[in-house]
Amino acid sequence: MKISIERARSNIFTNTRPQLDVFGIIYTVLFVCSIVFKGVFLQFQNQINFKPLFSTTNIFMFVASMSFTLVLAALLTVFHTKRRVLFFISNILMSVLLLSDALYLRYYNTIITIPVIYNARYLGPVRESIMSLFRFSDIFYFLDIPVFAVMSFIFSKRAEQNKLPLLKRCVVAAVLMVVAFGSFKIAYSKNDMSEYDNNYIVKNFGIGYFHYYDVKKYLKENYLRDKKLRTEEKNELTSFFEEKNKEKAALSNRFKGIAKGKNLIIVQMEALQHFVINSKMNGREITPNLNKLVKESLYFDNIYVQVAGGNTSDAEFMTNTSLYPAKEGAAYFRFATNEYNTIPKELKKEGYNSYALHAYGPAFWNRTEMYKAIGFDTFISSNDYVMDEYIGWGGWALSDDSFFRQSLEKIDVTKPFYSFFITLSGHHPYSYFEDKQTFDVGKYDRTYFGNYIKAQNYADAALGRFIERLKEMGLYENSLIVIYGDHTGLPKTQAKELLEFLGVDDNKVDWIKLQKIPLLIHCPGVKGETISTTGGQVDIFPMIANMMGFENYYALGKDLLNTEKGYAVLRNGSVLTDDYYYCSEDDTVYDLRSGEVLDKKDYEDEIQKYQKELQISDIILEKDALRKLK
Structure with a gap:
């Protein structure tokens, strides 16, 4: 009986048989909730969206925001076994991007785009203008980072012991993708895309989707489009x-x-x-x-x-x-x-x-x-x-x-x-x-x-x-x-x-x-x-x-x-x-x-x-x- 107990303990701590990664699930759920919260917070903080909180527009925006974050979580799940590290880095990058969005929005009344990011090297001379745009509430974009850092440090060894093999990670990612695309289709069907207004896209589909949309548009217009003046255009x-x-x-x-x-x-x-x-x-x-x-x-x-x-x-x-x-x-x-x-x-x-x-x-x-x-x-x-x-x-x-x-x-x-x-x-x-x-x-x-x-x-x-x-x-x-x-x-x-x-x-x-x-x-x-x-x-x-x-x-x-x-x-x-x-x-x-x-x-x-x-x-x-x- 004593030998059986010791063998069971050995299996748990040496990971000879994969166990349900409860910590990984909790960590992923917290990641998704955190990114969604910060995105929604940005939109209300900077008056892209307005009360009542549960208006039709806000509900579908929230669904679309959740969909984008689930897709992000799915990709992170597939491409790296050390999910905690990759999720943690992604959280920091998203926080920096969202803060940049907020600052840019306060001055230009629109969301930052790829061409703007590309030209960011020229912003040095206006650093004082940028600093004046900060608000105390901007701390919310980074308030979760120490929590995730501590969680990653404490449970990093346990995460290694319970890492899922590639096939199972792909299955988990596929499920997340299905849920994400299904829910986004519902939100998308309730709104029309605006050809001109970036804030309209953010208001109705969330900041996360906008950045995906912007990257896709930038690639299409700068690398995939035909720059030749067609006869019909002429x-x-x-x-x-x-x-x-x-x-x-x-x-x-x-x-x-x-x-x-x-x-x-x-x-x-x-x-x-x-x-x-x-x-x-x-x-x-x-x-x-x-x-x-x-x-x-x-x-x-x-x-x-x-x-x-x-x-x-x-x-x-x-x-x-x-x-x-x-x-x-x-x-x-x-x-x-x-x-x-x-x-x-x-x-x-x-x-x-x-x-x-x-x-x-x-x-x-x-x-x-x-x-x-x-x-x-x-x-x-x-x-x-x-x-x-x-x-x-x-x-x-x-x-x-x-x-x-x-x-x-x-x-x-x-x-x-x-x-x-x-x-x-x-x-x-x-x-x-x-x-x-x-x-x-x-x-x-x-x-x-x-x-x-x-x-x-x-x-x-x-x-x-x-x-x-x-x-x-x-x-x-x-x-x-x-x-x-x-x-x-x-x-x-x-x-x-x-x-x-x-x-x-x-x-x-x-x-x-x-x-x-x-x-x-x-x-x-x-x-x-x-x-x-x-x-x-x-x-x-x-x-x-x-x-x-x-x-x-x-x-x-x-x-x-x-x-x-x-x-x-x-x-x-x-x-x-x-x-x-x-x-x-x-x-x-x-x-x-x-x-x-x-x-x-x-x-x-x-x-x-x-x-x-x-x-x-x-x-x-x-x-x-x-x-x-x-």
């Missing part, structure tokens, strides 16, 4: 531009050629939002110099931000090419060798010299290469400036004052020129202005919103001194001057004080109406006028082309001075007009005035017509089509 482009230019020819020609021969000065101001114009805080104007210019210029007060993953570089891209940003990542990285029709190239035909001026490293956003494709003659970067005053962007960006002053010394103003200024002092996270008392923000002092206001007040003052210098040099009355904001500066996750300051509600319609940038065009001899036609940054090129009298045949934007109806198409497929807002995220049409939900069927054809511009732009970018159309 015909589609030809027909589109013929029709668009035919419609354009039938419109009025207001201000046509009025600035022909004049210099072109464009100032792209960092993070300048529309709401600061003509606004006061504690009795003082936030942007007095811009307010004065507005009265003397054509001012467009209904211009929506259209940037995507390229942010500032997307704004530059749209202004100079009148194409939309890339679907994923930044056009400045992905399509820097394409052929483009641009403002510098058109003005070059008229004998202009062109300058791009930005007091930062020339490699940032791949500007050195992209500016060649855009056609700038000269790129003046931080290598060419004396870095004598640091204001903004955490205290290590050349001040706008110094930037403007030095820039005018580097331009040959004796010949017709196009100068494209890109400012920096108003850059997120505005922490430089934390302790500065340059502008009284009252109760908003030392808040994110208050710092933003101070930053824009400083940028406005620097711009005012720049305008005075232009007047002294005789350039103000001999130049077409265009000033606009590149993107918003207050993401929704940090906009509580903004909503309070403006007295608006936190809803889809009120929020989208805040996603506007100011755009003003000053032309000598043209009286000040406010134009409320709905438009976007892609429309800047056509207006400049009309006023300066050069060609813009392949521009996707419209001349807001000569159009019958205004609209703006966002990169995620949302559409805004003078009357309604189509939100691609929830596939719903809202009345822009009342916020009421409208019948989508009444607007579907028009929405699809406007969205067509995104498809055309994508073909041009991904197939380098303009090179092949000529």
Whole structure:
């Protein structure tokens, strides 16, 4: 009897006969629950999904999230016998990815994608902006890691003794796969895929599925797709531009050629939002110099931000090419060798010299290469400036004052020129202005919103001194001057004080109406006028082309001075007009005035017509089509 007992103990501890791996089951279940929890937590923490928790959308999202994690667990089960180690490493990697998603979402309002990850090596200079996005609740992404580490250490020897042979691991994985695909099919059948909006996919299918979808799409578009411009695509482009230019020819020609021969000065101001114009805080104007210019210029007060993953570089891209940003990542990285029709190239035909001026490293956003494709003659970067005053962007960006002053010394103003200024002092996270008392923000002092206001007040003052210098040099009355904001500066996750300051509600319609940038065009001899036609940054090129009298045949934007109806198409497929807002995220049409939900069927054809511009732009970018159309 004693011998039998000893033999049984020997079998248990030497694993001569595989036993049921209870620990392995518990560990796997905890892994699945942990990954699902963190993914769902991200979506609610960053307001992709909303209460009630058990709404139909959330239930199917949870099912889809569970399905993805079961597939991951199945693969880990098959490909490694030491499941604890592989599961533990995978948990850490998923936690890092989810935190990256959260940070990126808070700033760009979309989920991180493969092209963005590929270009992450360029994010070093914005590390302070990134650090400002962290929240205390982000600890939840890593709270389980020590627990799994301890479990793996304590039970590692037992796991080795009870490891399953390959055949049994494959059976377990197959069962998990069947459950996963079966449950996901249920969730998938209840939702439609959105062609444009990443957040829609996350909201309905979970963050895990989105990353699978993104990897699959990236491989398809970059390695598996045919980059040759097919005959039907070429015909589609030809027909589109013929029709668009035919419609354009039938419109009025207001201000046509009025600035022909004049210099072109464009100032792209960092993070300048529309709401600061003509606004006061504690009795003082936030942007007095811009307010004065507005009265003397054509001012467009209904211009929506259209940037995507390229942010500032997307704004530059749209202004100079009148194409939309890339679907994923930044056009400045992905399509820097394409052929483009641009403002510098058109003005070059008229004998202009062109300058791009930005007091930062020339490699940032791949500007050195992209500016060649855009056609700038000269790129003046931080290598060419004396870095004598640091204001903004955490205290290590050349001040706008110094930037403007030095820039005018580097331009040959004796010949017709196009100068494209890109400012920096108003850059997120505005922490430089934390302790500065340059502008009284009252109760908003030392808040994110208050710092933003101070930053824009400083940028406005620097711009005012720049305008005075232009007047002294005789350039103000001999130049077409265009000033606009590149993107918003207050993401929704940090906009509580903004909503309070403006007295608006936190809803889809009120929020989208805040996603506007100011755009003003000053032309000598043209009286000040406010134009409320709905438009976007892609429309800047056509207006400049009309006023300066050069060609813009392949521009996707419209001349807001000569159009019958205004609209703006966002990169995620949302559409805004003078009357309604189509939100691609929830596939719903809202009345822009009342916020009421409208019948989508009444607007579907028009929405699809406007969205067509995104498809055309994508073909041009991904197939380098303009090179092949000529």
